Amino acid sequence: MSVSKKIQRIAVLTSGGDAPGMNAALRAVVLAADHYNIEVIAFRHGYQGLLDNEHVVLEPKDVLHVLQYSGTIIKSARCKLFKEDAAAITAAQNLDALSIDALIVIGGDGSLRGADHLANHWSGQVIGMPGTIDNDLYGTDTTIGYATAVNIAMDALDKIRDTADAMDRVFIVEVMGRYAGFIGLRSAMAAGAERMILPELQKDKPLTVSALVKHIHRVKEIRGEGSYVMVLSEHQWPGGAVALAEQLDAEYDLPCRPCLLGHIQRGGPPAPADRILASELGVHAVELILRGAHRVMAGMRANQCVEVPLNESWEKKNPLTENLLRIQHEIFNPVKKKQRNKSE
């Protein structure tokens, strides 16, 4: 590897919603830095810690057995203040006072915007790593935490199916994803859900309650007794799964149970895919620094480590996989297009 300048000390922080695999990412950063004789300083509590100068040295011994845990050993936080120029200037001064050559920010789109904002005011190298369950960053096939969240949602949907089937019930399972439907789509497919309400679909053609009710009745007619499980992405129904279930029950006499998965989707052991992605990207981030990279996100595309301009990671959007949508809607939908046309 061609090395641009002597890098002696780098810093790292985790920001925004914690994502399963962030600890694996920290471990990889620290072990890679140690390999190249670089010291690592970690700022605790995300950008807040950078402003408060709350930092610790991270050595290999501190990260040896952390990759099997979700959360983040250096804590994460949301910090509104960091959007201001004055905050980025303070952060730059704190980094310079510690003679930091480069900063690695592990987080979602907001965190990477924050990293870019800092780069406007600081002369050190700034590298982002995609850490969010939402998978809503452009330039990388998946983000750290996403695989785990999908596993958790799928596991919950499987469990819901058992009770839903036993009692011939309709269930609405609300999943996270902020304003992206990746967790919703993949968990719905993995668990064979009958319906998905996802942000990307709602934008084109918002679902009406009457169309939903029609679909539920048609599925019951076609299949006979049994369950109907629907995946609802958060923010896609006023009042969420609880309100929708109440509406179906009260207005359409259709008993329905809501289930909110919430922050459960961010806990438990990270999936192997997340641990491995985090490990590879952590090393990649350090090697990018050694190559002189700046204002880029370390990403993974088609099993290759890539570098993506930081601003592209949030300005451009990854679409939902067309083929998964087609299969869910056309092949796996119990109500075929012909039948739908007839009844609509």
Ligand SMILES: Nc1ncnc2c1ncn2[C@@H]1O[C@H](COP(=O)(O)OP(=O)(O)O)[C@@H](O)[C@H]1O
């Ligand atoms: N436009 C911005 N400029 C500077 N900092 C930002 C910006 N957007 C977000 N941040 C910082 O990043 C933090 C995390 O962003 P947030 O959107 O909450 O989570 P995530 O990074 O997981 O998407 C924010 O609390 C804030 O400190």
Ligand SMILES: O=P(O)(O)OC[C@H]1O[C@](O)(COP(=O)(O)O)[C@@H](O)[C@@H]1O
């Ligand atoms: O943990 P909080 O602050 O309640 O935020 C919940 C949000 O965080 C997430 O779990 C992760 O999103 P971010 O990566 O943007 O932080 C979203 O899916 C969810 O909308």
